[in-house]
Amino acid sequence: MNTIVLIEIGKILIPIIQIFGIYVIFFGHLSPGGGFAGGTIIGTSLILYRIIFGNKKAAKKLGFKRLMRLTCGSLIFYGVLKGYSFITGGAHIHAPQISLGSPGSILSGGYILPLNIAVGIVVAITIYFLFCLFYEGEI
Amino acid sequence: MDVAKNFPLVIILILFIGAFIMPLLKNKIYNKAFSLMTIGISSVLSLITLVYVNRYGTFLYRVGHWDSPWGIELSIGILEAIMSLLLTSVAFVISWYSVYTIEKEIKDNKVCFYYTLINILVGALLGIVYTNDLFNAFVFIEVSAIAACGIIVVKDKKENIKATLKYLILSSVGSGLVLMGIAFIYSITGNLNMTFINKELSQTFMAYENSILISLGLFTIGLGIKSAMYPLHVWLPDAHSNAPSTSSAMLSALVLKAYVIFYIKILYRMFGEEIISQFPILLFMVLILGSLGMIMGSILAILQKDIKRVIAYSSVAQMGYIFFGIGLGNTIGLVSTFFHILNHAIIKSALFLTVGSMIEKTGQKKLFALKGIGKEMPITLGLFTVSALSMVGIPILPGFISKFNFAIGSIKGGKSIFVVVILISSLLNALYYFPIVINGYFGEENLEGKVFKSKEKTIKELMPILVLIIAALILGASSNKIIEMISNGVEVF
Secondary structure (H helix, E strand, C coil), X not given: CCCHHHHHHHHHHHHHHHHHHHHHHHCCCCCCCCHHHHHHHHHHHHHHHHHHHHHHHHHXXXXXXXHHHHHHHHHHHHHHHHHHHXXXXXXXXXXXXXXCCCCCCCXXXXXXXXXXXXXXXXXXXXXHHHHHHHHCCCC | CHHHHHHHHHHHHHHHHHHHHHHHCCCHHHHHHHHHHHHHHHHHHXXXXXXXXXXXXXXXXXXXXCCCCCCEEEEECHHHHHHHHHHHHHHHHHHHHHHHHHHHHCCHHHHHHHHHHHHHHHHHHHHHHHECEHHHHHHHHHHHHHHHHHHHHCCCCHHHHHHHHHHHHHHHHHHHXXXXXXXXXXXXXXXXXXXXXXXXXXHHHHXXXXXXXXXXXXXXXXXXXXXXXXXXXXXXXXXXXXXXXXXXXXXXXXXXHHHHHHHHHHHHHHHHHHHHHHCHHHHHHHHHHHHHHHHHHHHHHHHCCEHHHHHHHHHHHXXXXXXXXXXXXXXXXXXXXXXXXXXXXHHHHHHHHHHHHHHHHHCCCECHHHCCHHHHCHHXXXXXXXXXXXXXXXXXXXXXXXXXXXXXXXXXXXXXXHHXXXXXXXXXXXXXXXXXXXXXXXXXXXXXXXXXXXCCCCHHHHHHHHHHHHHHHHHXXXXXXXXXXXXXXXXXX
């Protein structure tokens, strides 16, 4: 779909959607939202990018290998971080934990923020993959 | 030695984190080695946990920083430790076999995903076995269902997709029913931790008889679908016969069993014997469905023409035995159920792997095309024969011991008539296993034109099956000790 209107509007819209998605992820522990909701929003922006600019250009920026590495990296990060928390809690080890911060600021809530970011990345990429698989049958 | 208390959680973490390292590895060989390594480490840790539990008794482990009614809790007793050792070690042997054969059944670019799914599946099943929290168990049930569907569809053929959809839909129905049961229990008791639910229920169950009966029914049917209780088994033959043979072994040997463990936990840890004895109809239904499964599964197996479907229907019959033991409702029934779970997991995976290697070498799935296979693959068919003998229940082999215990259990429970069911089912077992063996080894026209050992696999590739058979023999020979251990475990369950 190579219409100039679509491309120009996409150029404006996609960054705005992404910023909103990032906002939802980063304020997940303070307000409604979180990793899953924000991840879906970012995922829709990736889908829009693919619809507007076509799969060749999308494959350059959103290559399968790169996205796969990102997803697996986030999942491993999630597993290691949460596993650390679980084991130190379960074994009653007084190991350093992420500080809770002052309530209301972005850097608060201990593990929630980093875990939300990891979830957001995974969900965004999964939504994009799902769309590609149903739309074109390949990523 | 308190470090050992962390091992169950560490096992789950290793498997799950390892699962997602695999897609990052470039080479298939690294994938296989890594998968084997993670599952191997977890089986060693399970063994240490078993030794620890055997010495110091059951322990509860809180996950995270909150104590039990709020946080998730793992509860590890002897039975859980035995089950986790079984799950991880059988999964290890099956993966070891798959290292040599998996490329012949699935495409090269899917291999890393296959091992990812295997790791996720084993981790989720272990989670179901360990957890003491209902909702946590539900999440693990969902994860394992999706991973199980994944290892069926990974072959990417038309009939696989059909079988997977069938399995996916039915197993979603099953987990939906389980979720509804959890909702009933949660609204009555306000707890998700099984020990606390038991405390609440034992005080108030008289006020909520109907709700409890409904939730018991929902759990029975939901988990019955997932572990192929007789009239709900319809997904099993398709799924197990179309999947790659290592996946079938994994599904039949391990996936079905974890849900049974969860069911037993729900009955005896969550509701408790007192409440169960208020509703004799429930256990009676399970007993009847189990007996029906034992007979009908075998009859349906006799009617099949495809060797993998025969073994898949045999799984239905064996799950019938397992539900039969639960339905007896006494200690001996439960002990023999557990022993049968061990026995069936080992023997059925050996059967699927031997059949898989026959199909791989000859390219034939039909029973009539596999006549005379004994001359071409004598060792493979020999291993098949030993497993078949155990399924039928020939002494020394573990199958005999579990059937013997089932018989004792039904006599002690005052249900001697069901001994007849066990006998009939064993005879029917013989009816479909022996023709394969006899037509394989004997008969002039069957053996005509076959070259001795022409299609035999190398000893290296047969080692995993050999290990399984040796494990089965050890299980049969040392059954006294194992049954004693299981009965200790059942008492503190």
